[in-house]
Amino acid sequence: MESLIGFLISLAFAIFLFIDAPKHNKSRWLWAILGFIFGPIALGIYFIKTGRKVAGWIITILAILVYVVIIVLIALAAALMVNGFS
Template sequence: MSGTISLLIAIAIAVYLAIDAPKHHKSRWLWAILGFLFGPIALGIYLIRTNRKVLGWIMTILFGLGYILLILLVILGAVFFSQL
């Protein structure tokens, strides 16, 4: 179920970027692919590049910290279970 929701979010971000990018003279395909692969981080960077800086920086920082926290939790879990 979680994978399905993540896939739908990635598709929604890609579609939004594909529709909005030409309005700002950006490459539709490039931003759609980046949005699908990197999700909210790519959306945040896109918002920064299209002069919607406040929302873009907030999204980039929050999701960047979230990804870093997730990586740290995985590493801590691996260390914990390797010591058992």
């Protein structure tokens, strides 16, 4: 179920970028593929490149923070599994 939600979110990023990119003279296929693979980071960079800098920086920074928190939580969970909870 979680992978389906992640797939649909990535697909939504790709569709938005595919539709919006030609309006700013950008390659629709390139940005759609980047949006599908990298998600919110690609969307933030796209906004920065197309003049919507405030929204782009907010999205990019929040996406990076979320990824860092997820990595830290995974590392903490792995450390607790290896060393135990005591």
